[in-house]
Amino acid sequence: MASTTPAEWCQAFCVVSSVILFSMQVLPENARKALFAYGARRPAHTQHGPNSQAPGHKAEAKADSLLVLTSYAQVPHSWFVHFYIVSVSWSIFWGWQYISKGSIMRAMAEIQHRSAVEDQSPEVALSATLVTWLLMSSQGARRLFECLFVAKPGSSPMSAFHWALAVVYYTVVGISVWIRGSGAILKSWESPQPIEFTPQIIIGAAIFGFAGAQQNNCHRYLAGLKKYTLPSEGWFQYLVCPHYTFECLVYVGLAIAAAPPGAFFNRSVLYVLLFVVTNLSLTAHGTKKWYAEKFGADKLVGKWAIIPFVF
Numbered sequence: 001m002a003s004t005t006p007a008e009w010c011q012a013f014c015v016v017s018s019v020i021l022f023s024m025q026v027l028p029e030n031a032r033k034a035l036f037a038y039g040a041r042r043p044a045h046t047q048h049g050p051n052s053q054a055p056g057h058k059a060e061a062k063a064d065s066l067l068v069l070t071s072y073a074q075v076p077h078s079w080f081v082h083f084y085i086v087s088v089s090w091s092i093f094w095g096w097q098y099i100s101k102g103s104i105m106r107a108m109a110e111i112q113h114r115s116a117v118e119d120q121s122p123e124v125a126l127s128a129t130l131v132t133w134l135l136m137s138s139q140g141a142r143r144l145f146e147c148l149f150v151a152k153p154g155s156s157p158m159s160a161f162h163w164a165l166a167v168v169y170y171t172v173v174g175i176s177v178w179i180r181g182s183g184a185i186l187k188s189w190e191s192p193q194p195i196e197f198t199p200q201i202i203i204g205a206a207i208f209g210f211a212g213a214q215q216n217n218c219h220r221y222l223a224g225l226k227k228y229t230l231p232s233e234g235w236f237q238y239l240v241c242p243h244y245t246f247e248c249l250v251y252v253g254l255a256i257a258a259a260p261p262g263a264f265f266n267r268s269v270l271y272v273l274l275f276v277v278t279n280l281s282l283t284a285h286g287t288k289k290w291y292a293e294k295f296g297a298d299k300l301v302g303k304w305a306i307i308p309f310v311f
């Protein structure tokens with residue numbers, strides 16, 4: 001445990017969380033919904049407020065005791081805004097640590113760099129590390145803006161477990177985007193390092209920018225819907241949850257931009273991507289099922305849940 005590097009801790013979080021989320025699929029459907037379903041996908045009788053008083057919901061609620069139990073540990077879906085406050089706060093914190101040669105970043109970077117030297121594993125250059133940190137800051141800021149000014153205020157819930165997991169996740173992401181550039185960070189504190197924009201950084205940033213812009217379009221479209229309907233315009237013609245697809249692509253862009261010399265991807269960001277794909281694929285699967293129940297399975301024929309030609 002003592003020799004575990006910060007990057008390995010972050011990777012362990014992503015792997016363990018992905019395995020937990022995935023293995024929860026063996027639970028009965030109601031238990032899964034109780035723990036993970038959020039937004040309109042969460043069964044109405046577990047929601048407090050007007051929906052919970054609808055006829056028939058009391059009887060259903062008795063039958064689904066886990067759903068009812070977890071209904072007391074739920075927070076509003078609009079609390080997603082907290083994730084991006086956390087994300088932006090960590091970006092500011094690590095930026096401030098870098099500029100001020102802070103002791104927390106130094107301690108973590110020294111452990112990480114020592115291990116990289118021992119293992120002879122390549123480290124990320126300074127330019128790639130700073131660009132990735134900037135890109136992640138912009139992702140957090142854009143999502144915060146969307147939560148505050150684009151999304152329509154809703155009253156649907158999510159479980160407190162989901163909320164807590166996501167707060168830790170954004171803490172882990174804040175570290176993952178720079179930790180493999182530890183050697184370059186320490187070096188740049190001793191003497192100025194060259195800043196060069198390699199093709200890899202440019203390609204990664206271009207994918208990130210494209211994915212971010214498309215995700216923003218999806219969020220604007222969802223926010224413009226008058227009521228819960230089957231989204232069917234733009235990317236929603238082909239995918240049930242294109243905003244999730246573009247979230248995954250955002251992290252593909254980051255993993256490419258932050259790759260060390262001689263590699264295609266940054267390993268730490270790839271682990272983050274693993275968690276994002278697992279988490280959002282399961283949610284997209286739930287969304288597709290929910291839409292099929294509500295609007296009819298025929299309306300979903302030919303639509304991928306999240307990953308075109310795969311899932």
Ligand SMILES: NC(=O)c1ccc[n+]([C@@H]2O[C@H](COP(=O)([O-])OP(=O)(O)OC[C@H]3O[C@@H](n4cnc5c(N)ncnc54)[C@H](OP(=O)(O)O)[C@@H]3O)[C@@H](O)[C@H]2O)c1
Pocket residue numbers: 038039040077078080151152153154155156215222223225227228229230231243244245247275276279280283
């Ligand atoms: N990095 C990660 O691990 C991670 C995890 C989760 C989410 N995210 C990202 O965060 C963003 C939001 O995710 P989310 O899971 O909250 O998305 P979501 O459940 O699709 O909800 C997004 C917004 O659209 C509304 N909405 C959804 N479906 C609708 C429909 N059929 N009709 C009308 N309005 C609808 C929701 O309203 P209500 O509030 O009323 O439900 C909410 O305001 C996504 O782009 C996703 O990629 C990232």
